[in-house]
Amino acid sequence: MFFSFSSKSDENNIKFYSEDNGILSIMYHRFNEHKYPSTNINMEVFKKHLEIVKNSKYNFLNPNEFDSKFKTSKSEKEVLITIDDAFESFYNEAWPYLRDNKIPFILFVSTEPVGNKGYMTWDQIREIDAVDFSLIGHHSHSHEYLIEETEENFILDIETANKIFKQELNYIPSLFSYPFGEYSKFMRDYISQNFEYAFGQHSGVIDLNKNKFELPRFPINEKYGELKRFKSIINYYPLEYKSLSPSEKQLTINDNPPNFKVEFFKEQKNLSNITCYSNEGDQWDKSKTNLSNQILTIEFREPFKPRRGRINCSLNDNGKWRWFGVQFPIKKN
Template sequence: MLKDHFLKIGFKASRAALFGLGIGMGMLLSAPVLAQNAAEDGAENGASVIMYHRFGENDFPTTNVRLDQFEAHITELTSGEYTVLAIPEIVRRLKANEHFPEKTVGITIDDAYLSVFTEAWPRLKKAGLPFTIFVATDPVDRKYSRYMSWAQLREISMDPLVTIGSQTASHLHMIEAKSDQLDADLAVSNDLFKKELGHVPQLIAYPYGEFDNHVIKASKKAGFVAGFGQHSGAFGLGDDEFRLPRFAMNENYGSLTRLKTAASALPIQVSDFDPTDTVVSSDRNPPLIGFTVTNETNRITEIACFSNHEGKLSVEHLGPRIEVRMKKPLPQGRTRLNCTLPTGPSGDGRFRWLGQLFYVK
């Protein structure tokens, strides 16, 4: 078992210094973890995670953030307003049913593009911000030109700020694959991680953000302890660690205002969510969506729900029970539901946010 540490680094102007050293997480981590500004006062019941892909690769605007955008994000995240924790520490707290420090946020990067090594890593390292890179092993192993090499991944993985996660071998559509194909693909990537980096990741990001119950079953079988999608939202105590949302950042959706909203988001805690799986059958399309809100019920009448295929949706209130109705059938592929609820004093800009993926085969 590895003996891992996480540092608590503060960025408030009055205390830009090392707060202390914590011990633990050997079960969960494959690299040391650094946490910033992790004061326990103002503990909250949730966290959010932001997701990047490319940095300064302006010919890919849908997956890229401009370097000026990224630097503005780093400045905001190190302003003292947020608690930036390593992803394994966020997962550890979630699994242990522990509260989170105020405005807890994690940073993830998908696909291991070369600009992670040349642009993102130097800036995040200088700022002292921990992050997780989710790697699909086939592009790296085949030496694709715009991806990091194994040598670069070995170098970056030695940084105690960095955790390596998996994004399978072939970056397949897991939700469309049969169980034996999933098992084989994950085995290939796990073997390569072991060979090239000396360890197997314990965190997975589902390619394209697509998952359902059988994908989660295969991920658990392969040894992962948590899984991340690409649907927006925050998560917290009691949420399924294999259905974790993330806020995607790119050129069009990477403004400082959106970063602030995402990094300060809290979960809408719910129970009895219907439907119980991601995949929507043809005879139940559009799906009947319902859930019971278990927190922030004093402002429950302000909840609003949207989907990317229909826009604002009809919401029916039955006490704490919310029923969401769509008029249009979901198209083939991914549809994302977002429900938001203001929290705290009026005008403080914070929201509770519930995200859900639906998929039509």
């Protein structure tokens, strides 16, 4: 069966240099589940993260205001807390602290595991949904590697979750989070027709020129939640751009490495200070970049290896550090 969708993913883009100070989104999963270090954060470290945000004089963004805040240039950066997967440890460990301190967040829920061992129940999810500083997001039904499914099965997974959300919460969440941060152009275009915004797992800071259905987040875990690194992340600002290609983020043998190009705005300064790192060949190294007429290209050393290729670019803009990242799921041969 063939499905075709016209994408709404570029309809929001203002396409002028906005000097937006942005929304910095941070992603967590488990709390005090130390046997899962790649998705876990120590609760005491999590509390210190929140204190760092407060001491940096940044406000936490209430996700119920995300739409209006996204569409305007922010004079002050705000921080958005997101939690993926609705693990029971979030409810037992982090939720009481967030509740008592009224710190806003999004909880992205995959519907299939709800109520299973190690996961929250629908009663617990409804408890969180009832407060005015939280928002429930859509994280698919199965949380499988949906990029490997057929287009029909991908749509079935989303529609199955929709029915369950409607049954349990009486509505379908309008914000989506791609499982594992992976998506193809088909997936993104489908999501753009059925949701208001969608988040990946590539690093960067949200500004009003970013694609509404490819929003970046900084993933945090035991390794990448170290306090010195977190303090650096919190002080990043958007590195705005006019366009980024390729539009298709899933790479095949025929387009790996990709023809990577980023077009910046003519008003942007200090672009010669951009430094990029990429992990082609499964080896992180400084990228060979070229900047000409506000367009950045990268000459890759070799193809990216499965499962994911990544590029991270930063810019010292007169002492203000700007950042964006890209993730490429690699299709197996």
